[in-house]
Amino acid sequence: MSSAEQIKSCCAAAYSSDAVALLLGDSYHPGGAILTRKLATLLELSPGQRVADIASGPGATARLLATEFAVTVEGVDIAAPVVPRAQEAAARMGLTAEVRFHVGDSEALPFPDNTFDAVVTECAYCTFPDKVGAATEFTRVLQPGGRLGLADVTIADTGLPDELTTISAWVVCIADARPLTRYIDILTDAGLHVTHTESHDEALARMIDQIEARLNLARMAFPQVLTEAGIDADAALGYIDIARRAVIDGLIGFALVVAHNP
Numbered sequence: 265m266s267s268a269e270q271i272k273s274c275c276a277a278a279y280s281s282d283a284v285a286l287l288l289g290d291s292y293h294p295g296g297a298i299l300t301r302k303l304a305t306l307l308e309l310s311p312g313q314r315v316a317d318i319a320s321g322p323g324a325t326a327r328l329l330a331t332e333f334a335v336t337v338e339g340v341d342i343a344a345p346v347v348p349r350a351q352e353a354a355a356r357m358g359l360t361a362e363v364r365f366h367v368g369d370s371e372a373l374p375f376p377d378n379t380f381d382a383v384v385t386e387c388a389y390c391t392f393p394d395k396v397g398a399a400t401e402f403t404r405v406l407q408p409g410g411r412l413g414l415a416d417v418t419i420a421d422t423g424l425p426d427e428l429t430t431i432s433a434w435v436v437c438i439a440d441a442r443p444l445t446r447y448i449d450i451l452t453d454a455g456l457h458v459t460h461t462e463s464h465d466e467a468l469a470r471m472i473d474q475i476e477a478r479l480n481l482a483r484m485a486f487p488q489v490l491t492e493a494g495i496d497a498d499a500a501l502g503y504i505d506i507a508r509r510a511v512i513d514g515l516i517g518f519a520l521v522v523a524h525n526p
């Protein structure tokens with residue numbers, strides 16, 4: 265198995281697990297609905313537009329965009345078990361016509377060229393092994409004049425401490441994150457024009473605190489869920505401390521990026 269396949273398979277397994285749902289809640293990115301709303305507003309979404317949510321996870325973003333911005337959304341995620349769960353959650357909200365989910369890989373999107381008014385991808389691009397390939401796919405499926413909204417973990421130019429470069433760190437969105445300037449370069453090389461960026465490092469710090477609180481609760485109330493997912497709570501809490509220190513030291517952060525397809 266190539267390392268790229270191994271990483272994708274680890275991501276798919278991790279994000280399908282009950283433990284991740286327990287630790288992250290409904291939204292698997294820093295800032296939750298607040299930053300999704302902010303990104304959607306920056307994208308100037310208008311009613312009836314078509315949006316792709318790449319790496320849509322549990323589907324909270326797709327549901328929010330459909331209900332609050334009156335767009336239709338096609339979600340794609342590599343973790344096959346999360347796709348029917350996301351579809352069922354949308355159906356419970358009466359959104360079967362507006363929101364659909366597909367199993368797929370960000371590096372080979374299951375859509376024709378020039379399909380979408382906007383593409384969003386939140387806290388996932390950092391995990392894609394072929395970032396250039398994924399950016400090329402975003403450009404391909406966007407209509408001319410379409411917009412990309414990317415929300416992701418960023419790192420300092422100086423790189424990361426060794427503890428944050430493991431495969432587990434890759435899956436939790438840290439090890440293969442890039443400096444903001446590098447994301448801009450990759451998107452520009454893929455033919456997009458970056459028009460806006462903003463930092464939200466505080467949202468990452470809050471998410472780390474939230475995961476720590478949920479982990480402490482889970483180890484008391486649902487230890488079997490952690491065991492089934494192969495999570496050692498003590499090791500995870502140590503890892504959380506390292507990640508928190510990295511945010512405080514400015515080594516990792518979180519940013520929104522908006523780009524236009526000319």
Ligand SMILES: C[S@@+](CC[C@H](N)C(=O)[O-])C[C@H]1O[C@@H](n2cnc3c(N)ncnc32)[C@H](O)[C@@H]1O
Binds near residue numbers: 293
């Ligand atoms: C941190 S979660 C974010 C989920 C969602 N965007 C959100 O913010 O709630 C990362 C997601 O990326 C998905 N993913 C990872 N690699 C992928 C790939 N190559 N193609 C599509 N989805 C992928 C995972 O299965 C997971 O659902």
